[in-house]
């Protein structure tokens with residue numbers, strides 16, 4: 136998407152978590168290409184700084200740990216101050232670990248829920264109060280294919296992402312009267328650092344090669360290739376645009392057809 140296709144987005148301001156790398160970085164680039172000024176908030180402050188410098192166009196970097204209320208409050212305040220406002224909130228930060236369900240530890244369960252579920256709750260609530268107060272804006276949460284179907288070796292991650300869709304639907308109903316839309320994207324097998332880590336873990340847990348795992352991902356994908364972060368980012372931009380004005384409470388699959396309902 137090299138040319139702006141949603142001119143109404145130009146001049147809007149976005150708060151985006153997990154923007155230092157992967158899908159978040161692609162979303163930041165795609166929003167910036169539409170003329171949106173983006174605050175990239177990430178626990179990896181150096182990655183956020185590099186990303187903001189690369190993007191330019193008013194992008195700023197902010198360090199945040201989405202697991203902690205005080206950290207999200209101060210990061211969102213910093214974004215408001217540095218961008219001069221906020222109309223778009225992208226809660227994208229997430230983590231995964233892999234383990235057989237019967238071997239899972241409390242620590243793995245808590246880690247996935249703290250970042251993936253509490254992180255979305257805190258980001259949506261704190262930024263949502265601002266959007267509701269001004270009576271305009273939209274929220275897009277990054278859920279997952281694993282929010283629609285339970286994924287083996289990812290039971291805890293799946294549970295944390297199913298929760299994101301429940302939260303997204305309920306919040307969409309609560310904020311609709313204030314004119315705030317709340318949606319989620321559900322990516323499939325996306326080529327990022329998270330995927331590289333998961334391929335190694337899965338290969339080790341199943342006793343097969345990393346190449347076999349990768350080939351299985353592609354074989355499960357009707358459109359026949361691995362997903363790119365840009366595939367997700369373009370849909371997120373659409374959800375932020377006025378073309379999606381009558382969409383709220385949705386969990387949009389962006390999976391190349393891996394999951395179809």
Ligand SMILES: NC(=O)c1ccc[n+]([C@@H]2O[C@H](COP(=O)([O-])OP(=O)(O)OC[C@H]3O[C@@H](n4cnc5c(N)ncnc54)[C@H](O)[C@@H]3O)[C@@H](O)[C@H]2O)c1
Pocket residue numbers: 152153154155156157158159176177178179182199200201202227228229230231250254277278279280281321322323324325326327328329330
């Ligand atoms: N890669 C995939 O196949 C895939 C599929 C479906 C959904 N997702 C989801 O997409 C989102 C982005 O994943 P990705 O693949 O780009 O992963 P990634 O590991 O490449 O990027 C995740 C980003 O989140 C940041 N982050 C992690 N913990 C944080 C915290 N506590 N506070 C703030 N930032 C934090 C990381 O520093 C990193 O920049 C996640 O929510 C993930 O669950 C990914």
